[in-house]
Amino acid sequence: MGKTVLTVDDDPDVRLFNVTVIEEHGYTPLEATNGEEGLSLIKQEKPDLVILDVLMPRESGIRLYRNLKTDKKLKDIPVILLSGIAQKSFLRSQKALTQFGGAAVPEPEVYLEKPVEAEELAAAIKKMIG
């Protein structure tokens, strides 16, 4: 059975694109439309990889990422962050959040800026989980 990859994005276009790329390369896709749904799916299905949009309504993407990386059982699941904001801005915002008393979170395994090529995404998935 193929490895599972969860894509969490509020944009149906992005989900469709991600799911297609995941399927085309022989993985099993899972989808969630927001952070809350994503977290419960992760707990339930234990996917091998999560592709996450950081910029979703109510900051649920960032919350999901921080919840994931501070959870002992889940923190080893690799994450590809896929976002419209530059990596630098994202890292800076995380540093600021940590300074405001949040737990320190590690940088994501892979950070991709939108728009991303299908090959690029596929290569990143392959690099993470083979």
Add this chain to the structure above:
Amino acid sequence: MDKILLVDDEPDILRVLSISLKADGYNVTTAQNGEDALVLYRKESPRIVLTDIKMPGMNGIEVLREIKKIDDETEVIIITGHGDIESAIEALQYGASDFINKPVRDEALSIALKRAKTKIAINQKLKEYTLDLEQKVADATRKVRRQANFQSKLIRSSNDGIVATDENLQVVIYNPSAEYIFGYARKDVINKMLASDIYPAELADLFREEMNGPNGAKEIPWKETRIISRNGDSIPVGFAGSILSEKGRKMGSVAFFQDLREIKRLEQELLKNERLAAIGQTVAGLAHGIKNILHGLKGGSYLVDLGINKDDTDKLLRGWDMIKRNISRTSELVLDLLSYSKEREPEFEDCFPNDIAKDVCDLLAERAKESDVEIIQEVDASIQEVSMDPRTLHEVLLNLMGNAIDACLFDEDISKHWQVALRTQREADNIIRFEVADNGAGMDAEIKRKLFTSFFSTKGHRGTGLGLMVTRKLIEEHNGTIDVNSELGQGTTFIVRLPFQARSQS
């Protein structure tokens, strides 16, 4: 003790008189002729001289004249022969203080001496008074000069341009700051130009009117205006002035000019910086929006390629849909940007605001139904046909109502019966209050703070982040206001107040 010089060619008289004068307490020196008298006079400087008029050699008149030449204040009493009125008159003409007739009687002598002494005392007093007066005048002059100097330094060193005129508006004071503002040299202005020659027409008229108006001082309050300097520059200044008057009579005018060039320059710079910051923000937000769209287009192309290569119609169609969706997102973004960047004057037209509200609700009915949101309309029936910009109202209400439905859509509490209400209410004589209230997701303080700034969208892929910016811009162009109350999880209420005018035709 008073010194007296006694001059007579007759030694007997000298002896008798000097005994009598010494008895009266005088310090007496005697001389038997005019020449000796003058030598003694120089040596002793007596204040009173008593001289016989008829003497061999230098006579009494000559002695008198010589002494008066030396010291005008010496009292010279002439002793004349009986009936020699002519000599007595001559002596008086030359400044003798008195004359007594021979034979000299004690009473006459003592009266003459007493008078002489009184005169000396009065002279002395007068001299003291004069001296004192001169001293006082000198002191006062010094003080006045110091004050005038201080004031002129004060005027010179003032940062404000100060221009003072006489009652004919002739410039009499014109300090270096005024020189700097007006550009005319001090020497060309003072006593040569009229204030109306250098003031802008508006101020010149004002001063002329005030000068010709009713008597009494008058303050011209601070205001901003522009000066045209000598070389034609238009210089922004703060201006305040006064008509000066003394005892109710106008005596001139004074005007203060504060150079606002630097302040205006800083204001401009600040505005520019703010605009640059806004552009930076806009570009950053725009880049984000465009990246999302590009991502959608790329994803679509990927699906289309896949569909073609694998002959998979389903993928092909889904890819094509994706491309079409992202094309329409592009046009939405561009339209929003256009309407935001365009300066627009509201166009007032007769319209029924309640009807516009109803149109908006009808337009959104389907979208609301899809999202399980009930739309409630509560309109104030007293609002009839008025004149306002119907397009502004339509776009504002459409945007806020659309947001309100979205706010319900994003609400996580699915146990709620979601409602969006649109209420109209006539508030003041010329204001209508529009209220758009939802019981959806609500906002926290952070989101409320960012609400009207560009490209802040909580809607993820759905929003361009421009909607509320455009809404606020439209409302402000219509001289209206927008306020928001929101509580996280409870809902949000936007209150828009728009002024209207009475409808144009009755």
